[in-house]
Amino acid sequence: MPALEVSDVCMAFGGALVLSDVSLSVPAGAVTGLIGPNGAGKTTLFNVVSGLLEPRSGRVMIEGHEVTKAGPAARARRGLARTYQRLELFTSLTVRENIQVAGEIRNTWGRRGRIDVGAETDRTIALMGLGDVAEREVSELPTARARVVEVARALMTQPRVLLLDEPASGQTEQETADFSQLLRQLVTERDLAICLVEHDVGLVMGTCELIHVLDYGEIIASGPPEQVKSDPAVVNAYLGAP
Amino acid sequence: MHLFLTYTILGLVTGAVYGIAASGLVLTYTTSGIFNFAQGAMAMLAAFTYWQFRYGWNWPAPLALFTVIVVLAPLLGAVLYLGIMRGLRQTADVTKIVVTIGIMLGLIALAQWIWNPGVPRTDDLFFGNAAKFRVLGVYVTDHEAIALGCGVLIAVGIRLLFTSTRTGVAMRAVVDNPELLQLNGGRPQRLAAFSWALGGALAALAGILITPISGGTLDVHVLTLLVLDSIAAAMFGRLRSIWRTFGGALVLGLAGTYVLGYFPSSWSWASDFRIALPMIVLFVVLLVLPQDRLRGATLLRTRERFTVPTLRSAVTWGVILLLVVLALEQIMGTNDMGALTIGITYAIIALSLTLLTGYAGEINLAPVSFGAIATIIVFHLGLSGTGSAQRITLWGLLLGIVVTALVGGLIALPALRLRGLYLALATLAFGVFVSDMVIADIAPHVLPIFHVHFSIFPNGTLQLPPLKLGPVDLNSTKTFLTTSVCIFVLLGIGLVALRRSSYGRRLTAMKDSPAAAATLGQNLVRLKLSVFMLSAAIAGLGGVLLSAAAGSVNDTTFIIFISLALVMLTVVGGIGSVAGALMGGILAGTAFQALTATFTNLSTDAGGGGFWSVMGNLSLVAPALIGISLGRNPSGAVPQIVANYAPLWRVKAVLALGVVAEVVAYLLVLTKVMGNWWLVFATALIALALPAVGRIVRPEAFGAGPVATPGARERRAIVPTAVSVSAVEGVANARS
Numbered sequence: 016m017p018a019l020e021v022s023d024v025c026m027a028f029g030g031a032l033v034l035s036d037v038s039l040s041v042p043a044g045a046v047t048g049l050i051g052p053n054g055a056g057k058t059t060l061f062n063v064v065s066g067l068l069e070p071r072s073g074r075v076m077i078e079g080h081e082v083t084k085a086g087p088a089a090r091a092r093r094g095l096a097r098t099y100q101r102l103e104l105f106t107s108l109t110v111r112e113n114i115q116v117a118g119e120i121r122n123t124w125g126r127r128g129r130i131d132v133g134a135e136t137d138r139t140i141a142l143m144g145l146g147d148v149a150e151r152e153v154s155e156l157p158t159a160r161a162r163v164v165e166v167a168r169a170l171m172t173q174p175r176v177l178l179l180d181e182p183a184s185g186q187t188e189q190e191t192a193d194f195s196q197l198l199r200q201l202v203t204e205r206d207l208a209i210c211l212v213e214h215d216v217g218l219v220m221g222t223c224e225l226i227h228v229l230d231y232g233e234i235i236a237s238g239p240p241e242q243v244k245s246d247p248a249v250v251n252a253y254l255g256a257p
Numbered sequence: 258m259h260l261f262l263t264y265t266i267l268g269l270v271t272g273a274v275y276g277i278a279a280s281g282l283v284l285t286y287t288t289s290g291i292f293n294f295a296q297g298a299m300a301m302l303a304a305f306t307y308w309q310f311r312y313g314w315n316w317p318a319p320l321a322l323f324t325v326i327v328v329l330a331p332l333l334g335a336v337l338y339l340g341i342m343r344g345l346r347q348t349a350d351v352t353k354i355v356v357t358i359g360i361m362l363g364l365i366a367l368a369q370w371i372w373n374p375g376v377p378r379t380d381d382l383f384f385g386n387a388a389k390f391r392v393l394g395v396y397v398t399d400h401e402a403i404a405l406g407c408g409v410l411i412a413v414g415i416r417l418l419f420t421s422t423r424t425g426v427a428m429r430a431v432v433d434n435p436e437l438l439q440l441n442g443g444r445p446q447r448l449a450a451f452s453w454a455l456g457g458a459l460a461a462l463a464g465i466l467i468t469p470i471s472g473g474t475l476d477v478h479v480l481t482l483l484v485l486d487s488i489a490a491a492m493f494g495r496l497r498s499i500w501r502t503f504g505g506a507l508v509l510g511l512a513g514t515y516v517l518g519y520f521p522s523s524w525s526w527a528s529d530f531r532i533a534l535p536m537i538v539l540f541v542v543l544l545v546l547p548q549d550r551l552r553g554a555t556l557l558r559t560r561e562r563f564t565v566p567t568l569r570s571a572v573t574w575g576v577i578l579l580l581v582v583l584a585l586e587q588i589m590g591t592n593d594m595g596a597l598t599i600g601i602t603y604a605i606i607a608l609s610l611t612l613l614t615g616y617a618g619e620i621n622l623a624p625v626s627f628g629a630i631a632t633i634i635v636f637h638l639g640l641s642g643t644g645s646a647q648r649i650t651l652w653g654l655l656l657g658i659v660v661t662a663l664v665g666g667l668i669a670l671p672a673l674r675l676r677g678l679y680l681a682l683a684t685l686a687f688g689v690f691v692s693d694m695v696i697a698d699i700a701p702h703v704l705p706i707f708h709v710h711f712s713i714f715p716n717g718t719l720q721l722p723p724l725k726l727g728p729v730d731l732n733s734t735k736t737f738l739t740t741s742v743c744i745f746v747l748l749g750i751g752l753v754a755l756r757r758s759s760y761g762r763r764l765t766a767m768k769d770s771p772a773a774a775a776t777l778g779q780n781l782v783r784l785k786l787s788v789f790m791l792s793a794a795i796a797g798l799g800g801v802l803l804s805a806a807a808g809s810v811n812d813t814t815f816i817i818f819i820s821l822a823l824v825m826l827t828v829v830g831g832i833g834s835v836a837g838a839l840m841g842g843i844l845a846g847t848a849f850q851a852l853t854a855t856f857t858n859l860s861t862d863a864g865g866g867g868f869w870s871v872m873g874n875l876s877l878v879a880p881a882l883i884g885i886s887l888g889r890n891p892s893g894a895v896p897q898i899v900a901n902y903a904p905l906w907r908v909k910a911v912l913a914l915g916v917v918a919e920v921v922a923y924l925l926v927l928t929k930v931m932g933n934w935w936l937v938f939a940t941a942l943i944a945l946a947l948p949a950v951g952r953i954v955r956p957e958a959f960g961a962g963p964v965a966t967p968g969a970r971e972r973r974a975i976v977p978t979a980v981s982v983s984a985v986e987g988v989a990n991a992r993s
Contacts, residue, residue: 065776067772067776086775087772087775087776088775088776088778088779088780088781090776091776091777091778092778095776096776096777097776099772099773103770103772103773104769104773105765105766105769105770105773106769107563107765107768107769108762108765108766108769112762115762116759116762116763116765116766117777119759119762119763120763120766120774120778120779121777121778122759123763123778123779123780124778132759168773168777169777171777172777172778
């Protein structure tokens with residue numbers, strides 16, 4: 016059973032079909048890539064999966080539980096967390112508070128699995144290498160670091176499935192390499208399922224074990240990196256017809 | 258049948274006028290993103306101006322109409338947009354709302370200044386009462402026919418403008434993406450100014466048409482509220498569809514006249530119900546609106562900045578406030594202490610806004626109405642003893658607070674799924690409803706089942722005895738003042754503690770990005786409900802204290818404009834801080850009244866009254882002017898003051914000197930060497946001098962070069978972030 020399973024999802028804005036019969040799965044313990052040209056529907060799919068948009072049809076399952084009708088908060092409680100391509104940080108709070116409040120929200124879910132917010136915040140800040148900016152206002156951070164804060168915040172809810180929307184954009188080459196390393200470490204240590212949207216082809220190819228390619232709202236290829244790279248449909252979508 | 262037809266025509270006419278006003282609201286909202294609460298006041302001002310031309314100066318009607326509707330009103334609309342609204346980009350909902358409320362209050366004060374409310378004024382129907390014709394056996398006046406015709410013309414005209422003209426299509430594009438429109442050769446600013454001009458003309462037309470229909474008497478408040486009712490119609494169209502807006506307006510107009518016509522005359526509340534109907538409808542429409550899409554922060558960052566004090570500094574400042582008030586009590590007269598008490602109780606009500614708006618980002622436009630609910634509960638159930646020994650009991654006070662919290666929850670419940678503006682409108686509807694139906698329930702009627710005579714607000718005035726909180730009897734003004742300040746300080750410290758708690762951080766998270774908070778697993782409905790109830794409870798407590806301090810309360814104590822002024826002045830002070838609430842409360846409850854009273858006294862006593870009466874009227878308009886200027890400094894005055902004086906901490910000698918000077922001045926007053934006014938002058942002088950002296954003694958503490966105002970510093974800090982984020986994102990998007 017995959018940690019996240021999307022089946023036959025259709026989504027339209029007005030008359031424009033932006034997702035048509037999208038099905039994909041994200042297994043636990045691995046980083047799954049979701050790539051595709053701009054406007055392919057990647058962020059829309061994330062919004063559907065996290066409950067911010069209601070699909071016209073189709074199903075979303077988290078660890079075997081159907082959540083298609085559930086609100087975003089209920090999905091979070093099932094173990095889903097995400098970051099945003101357009102940053103959604105809590106701008107009145109410091110970096111530490113942004114991370115801390117996620118843990119505090121986690122603890123409002125009920126008695127089961129409560130966490131020690133203070134200790135967990137310190138641990139996450141150290142893990143994500145945010146120690147030097149922890150007391151700064153998030154709005155003072157450069158974008159690349161702010162994206163890391165979003166990842167740290169999402170991790171605080173102890174998710175089973177983590178959706179990352181372009182978390183590495185703006186990073187230097189070295190930072191990207193470290194980030195790739197970190198994602199691999201997270202999925203193996205926590206048996207986490209990560210779904211990664213990223214334009215940096217090197218990062219995606221080097222980190223993911225499974226890649227889904229979305230183009231004009233349809234999945235045109237799925238498979239391991241080597242296979243996807245040489246898929247004619249993918250080449251066509253990225254480079255145009257020869 | 259004949260009667261039915263008469264009511265139907267009257268209803269259609271009223272509906273047409275509502276529709277005209279509401280379409281102006283829709284127009285300005287869709288093109289500028291600003292909901293114009295001043296629409297009603299603009300209509301009122303136009304009606305008065307028309308009266309002045311037509312009846313004051315005996316101009317011919319066509320000339321008067323042309324001047325008001327085609328020249329002056331559009332000019333006002335365009336000037337409002339270009340001068341004020343344009344500066345409100347990147348501000349929070351509450352700032353936008355408060356600025357138009359400021360304009361509304363300003364126009365009301367202005368109208369009362371120009372046209373003395375003591376002089377009765379009436380408008381006649383167009384072509385007089387005799388000009389009428391028969392339709393299906395019913396008389397229709399020419400005026401009514403003209404109103405209907407205008408309604409139809411405008412509905413069709415605006416629809417055509419939006420769908421068939423280039424300007425109209427561009428107007429719809431403005432709201433979706435002004436930058437994109439600009440890149441495509443559109444001029445969003447000019448379009449928005451045009452729509453505000455059109456909105457002004459529509460408001461003027463509505464105001465002039467409705468005055469004679471609704472009796473002909475020109476009353477500032479009544480006219481403003483009458484057109485404010487059209488908000489309900491605009492909400493039928495969800496602030497977008499012109500057709501549905503006019504449909505809603507007709508429903509509203511017809512329902513009103515049918516209630517008037519067919520409710521049994523034995524129901525004493527029927528006429529109140531008719532007046533309150535639009536607001537009830539507004540509430541119901543909000544209830545059935547479909548859920549909004551959860552949005553993230555639509556802006557990278559709003560310009561409002563609030564810092565959170567440490568608990569220690571909150572306690573310190575609380576103690577200082579208490580000491581200052583204790584010292585002032587030694588030299589103040591009873592009347593002055595009473596006035597200050599009213600200000601403090603307003604400040605306690607304003608604290609409910611600090612929590613709700615400053616911390617949680619939700620808006621309540623009727624905080625004083627929640628105070629009214631608590632007052633009514635206390636009056637009926639919370640008193641003990643008789644005569645001069647009568648007191649408000651602690652249990653009565655607690656009951657009032659609890660009931661108010663529950664009412665707050667009920668009001669908020671339907672609007673919780675909605676965005677800020679809609680919740681604000683729900684509270685506005687509640688506030689007007691309380692004035693129109695609850696407080697207007699003055700005649701006794703027989704309760705069903707219980708068969709007892711009962712009225713909610715007996716005789717229109719409630720006499721409230723002082724409070725008795727356990728052993729503390731607040732029967733002297735001084736004890737009351739001290740206790741109110743203690744309550745304010747405790748609540749203020751409590752709020753700071755709350756903001757620094759996990760609950761406070763979750764509120765902030767919800768305010769900054771509802772979408773992110775929800776996807777982290779926060780149940781937004783429960784959080785909003787809890788904070789709304791808590792806030793209503795604080796407003797209830799403040800309301801009871803206000804009523805007890807005033808001794809007797811009536812409909813003017815709780816009229817919606819008081820609430821709106823308090824909300825506005827609290828935002829002016831700084832909605833994000835306890836000190837801002839104190840400033841808002843004192844300004845609303847004490848300062849402006851004192852100014853007006855002083856000037857009025859001067860104008861009667863000192864002779865040469867003209868100047869002083871102008872000053873008195875200016876002091877009535879002043880709060881609105883301050884509110885309007887919020888676009889420049891949306892964080893409020895308190896953060897600015899703090900930024901001005903904070904560097905003094907590093908020049909302790911100067912600070913100490915200032916404190917000593919202040920204490921000496923106080924002692925001179927206390928020993929009656931000087932009068933009280935000298936203390937005011939001395940304090941003002943010291944306050945002005947301190948930063949200046951500090952700058953001379955230690956310029957580096959204040960930063961080299963010209964003084965950085967906090968506003969300027971903020972902008973410097975923000976622009977690079979905003980630019981860097983969008984630039985990077987732009988690069989990322991372009992690359993892919």
